Amino acid sequence: MQPTIGFVGVGHMGHGMAANILKGGYRLFVRGNRNRGPVDDLVGRGATEAASVADLAARCDIIHLCLSNSGQVEGVIRGADGILANARPGTTVIDTTTADPNSTLALAAELSAAGMTLVDAPLGRTPKEAEAGTLDAMVGASAEDLARLRPVIDCWAGNIVRVGDTGAGHKMKLVMNLISLGYGALFAEALTMAVKSGISPQVFDQVIGSSRMSNGFYETFMRAAVGRERDVHKFSIANAAKDTRYAAAMAQAAGMANPIGAAARNAYAQMEAAGGANAYVPHLADHVAALNGVDLEAEVASGAGDADD
Secondary structure, three states, X not given: OOOOEEEEOOOOOHHHHHHHHHHOOOOEEEEOOOOHHXXXXXXXXXXXXXXXXXXXXXXXXEEEEOOOOHHHHHHHHHOOOOHHHHOOOOOEEEEOOOOOHHHHHHHHHHHHHOOOEEEEOOEEOOHHHHHHOOEEEEEEXXXXXXXXXXXXXXXXEEEEEEEEOOOHHHHHHHHHHHHHHHHHHHHHHHHHHHHHOOOOHHHHHHXXXXXXXXXXXXXXXXXXXXXXXXXXXXXXXXXXXXHHHXXXXXXXXXXXXXXXXXXXHHHHHHHHHHHHOOOEHHHHHXXXXXXXXXXXXXXXXXXXXXXXX
């Protein structure tokens, strides 16, 4: 008998994941937030909207969480309206949030004591791959639990890697995000350095973008920063600041020095503190440029035509 699936958090990533679970033929209950659009779309495709997290937890065998931070995950699991208080023994929670591994391990122990299982399966790639069902999943679970859950995860993931036991997925995701967000901080500073030194943004992008230093992250970052496609790389500064804080805590817990990670954390924390929380990561380039007396948008406009065809 197929399990009944629940999904809490149907935003940029969660909507596509939930839609692909429906395509897989599973019965799906969803619980959204203030944005009605994704919920209404999923209900139109055959999902059932749960009246509350408690209602969803009582009905479902496997519950996906795709939330913004560990605080939200803790509320959904521990709250009076939450999973611990309302789900049945045997329920499995798949947490795809980019979360604090210390919180993940504590929640896993609490769920285990109640006869439930927590699996962490944070995500790689973008909302485009979420809609296509080809996300990367970094899974923290026993081999047995992953084998049991794989048919469901296969609905939304194209690349599934078991990293280790519970908590390992969230640790790996923070390592990945330290790399990508470190790229972002470095790209923003390097672009400003070039422009401040008299090199147009277009020439900078042509040289780096055609070299071995280019990558997928670079391409969307520069399509936003230089191409001015403002919404091409939808990952908020608030989430970047949160993830680099979690990475710093993970490094501290491991007893290591991480000066490059600290520099990246400071870059996003500064923009968040300056009111840029809702901007996207590539917009850090405009922020760093402005700190150095450069209007990046104007420099892009004046540099049009500088790069070779």
